[in-house]
Amino acid sequence: MSELSTQAQVFVDMLDEPKNTLGRTEEAVAMALADPSLIEHLYNCYFQPDEWVRLRVSSSFKRLWRADQKLVEPYLEGFITDVAAIDQPSVNWTFAQLCLELDHLLTPDQQATATKRLKQYLETTDDWIVQNSTIETLTHWALNDPKLASWLKPHLQRLTESTRRSVAGRATKALNRLG
Secondary structure, eight states: OOSOOHHHHHHHHHHOOSTTSOTTHHHHHHHHHHOGGGHHHHHHGGGSSOHHHHHHHHHHHHHHHHHOHHHHGGGHHHHHHTGGGSOOHHHHHHHHHHHHHTGGGOOHHHHHHHHHHHHHHHHHOOOHHHHHHHHHHHHHHHTTOHHHHHHHHHHHHHHTTOSSHHHHHHHHHHHHHHO
16 A cells, blocks of 8 residues: 555544554544544554554454454455554454454355464464464364364364463363364
């Protein structure tokens, strides 16, 4: 994305706050809830170079879909094809959470594409939050998909040896759920 709309720039300015804060995330969400036509501008902020802005966009979208899933539904395809490809842990764990919490809105093709991306995360990331979020989503889906369960079990077994206790514990619980 080369040029931002005026409204998208307003969101970037709101979300480009001092590090280690949520910035004005709640204000951005309130604006988008009050005027859903602004959600597209907020979504376009995912493609900005500032990782802190993208982190806060992720936080904003979690709040939006938890407030009203239908507001985010038009952006599911973009999340699956474009946002999920962004190499940033906060974006990746948000994508995994979105897939779990909104899986009933995904088409079979969208879920298949999302599954491929989540498998990549599990194979390549060392971020513990991405691992935990991805384990949750893939395990939930694998309960009804024997092929996915077969793929997932060796990865979960590997993660039971993680030095991160939360990852090892979640992997162990997931293996137990899958049987």
